[in-house]
Amino acid sequence: MEIREQILTKATAYRDYTAQTLSEMVKIPSYSSQEEAVCKMIAKACEDAGFDEVRIDGLGSVVARIGKGPKKIAFDAHIDTVEVGDPSQWKFDPFCGLIQDGLVHGRGASDQKGGAASMITAGRILKDLGYDGAYTVYFTFTVMEEDCDGMCWKYLIEEEHLKPDFVVSTEPTSCRLYRGHRGRMEIVAKLKGVSAHGSAPERGVSAAYKASRAALAMEKLNEALQPDDDHFLGKGTIVVSQMDVKGPSQCAVPDQAMLYLDRRLTWGENAELAISQVKKYMAEATGDNEEQIEVYMPQYTKRGYKNADYGQELYFPTWKIDESHPLVQAGVSAYKDLYGKQPVVDKWTFSTNCVATTGRHKIPAIGFGPGDENQAHAPNEITRIDDLEICAAFYAMLVYALDGKK
Template structure:
């Protein structure tokens, strides 16, 4: 198993990879509704000659090639967001059209393209008879769009699947990523005192307090600072929802709720973020809000299993000189004779669980572009699929050197 063989097979199977992606796109697979696409992926893995293919308890497909004493996992979530406004799509979102070197449709970049390249990589590794140090695990995970990382929290904590290394195949434009900001969600409860709308001076408006609290979050966002080495950049906070209610439409509202999306840079965590929200609102209102808390997420997946977690997704990164990053750089250079750009994602991935929560070294390398995620007319390049198939097959070899 060498560079030349890997490149030849990745090219040979380029159309096969694109066609597998097209098949996935043609099956709508929203979060918790992934059953049909998982069944299709299981058949693809079996056809590719995987040594083992199974479903975990949450519904993710877990494929294995090899029996080495160490384990590297390649991960793709295979659920997608919904279509949005259909009128903004030039082609059917579930067409899976392959044309002019592009695959079209929802999930092409985010992120079934990575899944298709993983299947081809498994086929290459199996076909070339790899019997080295690494068991290659290929995970096609569910419910990521709803709750990133929960699928891996389940695999690690409930099924005790703990790889030595993880590769996320989220879109990176075939660049090497080594981290991203974390995130969390918060709810803020504010109380007022109701009175008749004809005499607002008798009450205390929760609406006006909520407005001042929202402006306090705008100030907090402006005050947040980047991480020390400015790799991940500054954290952010945004008010994504405001709800106000009272006894009637002719009354001063006595209850308000703000929903916050907080992105966390290196060195920031949930306790810090909650304390900042409380302090800034206290400064704006002259009193602390009634409650600031982090909600929980629980949803029943397609296998009728309830699982959940708090809506906290820790920041993660690994050093540029980490052996996994170095191996990734070597793999790319060995294959293509060029240096690979090292960067980070803007959005969040399952790395929040593998590396952020469980400290398993994780990198990213995937087909397609971040900007395609959740956008209409989503595409990915067939050439990217070929590059990624070869990269995934080469990486275990580079880790052994």
């Protein structure tokens, strides 16, 4: 029996196993920095599936390995989730893990424990087939992505010195093959006014009015941003996500204002450019000199469940790889061999851990994952069991495609 047929047969045989694995993950709440219980469950699942090595890194991510070849590929899934939000918007318990009507229900089913479940099954398939080719295959189940995407991989590369040749993100792609996404950064802008008694506002300079004009300037900047040259990633964006105004009292002209900005970066845009644009547009709107407006990237630092403090600036570089890249072509070949048709090749709207592996460290990456982007962070989250089966087969097949042993 050909490798293709063996992989498809195994993925179908393990269909219920994959769905049940996902269900068990969903039942364990795992907000960022609180992933210990689900990491222990995943580590045991990998051990039970026969992985060659299973360990937990210094930040708390599970790193599982199959094979010992000279080349390295890593399949990545973050296993933390956002919180539930308004419970009244959920039609079922967010942590029920219900398997029904071909779906797995619950927080994280698509974003992105579904990818993690398919990875475990793919590893089991590779072990069943006795894979011993040119690749060491890593499966990383990473922490704290929802708080700071890519930081877990910054840690793996820079502190644990795990730098694979290729990376596959298993974030939801609706079983499409993705080869890039916009980057992002968070920006703080601070404006100053002059306080005065509220009964005589003409004596002061209102930071609130400055902030309002600055916010409208960001709307203008957003409209002016341009797409990348080949229109693959699309235009950058900027949005004011928070505003805060302060003064000496409730009865005073406020003298301090803060705007928090979410900036999405297309190809060719970087942090220096984005900060200079904010200063320019705000200065024109408020009448301040650019030097009077403080604009900077904040830092993120948080203690994970292993009591390790780690952080970085909130900058997540844009990335893409060409459709002709060998990794993309191996993905196309693997999918076509399995399913007899070309995959849709596209990009994510949101950001992933590839901002670190590829944006920061230039490791070629693709994305292929179960579930849909629009399920991410939404109430009543679900993923299709069909997708889980497809992805488990694809991950295993990709290793053989790269190895030239299809």
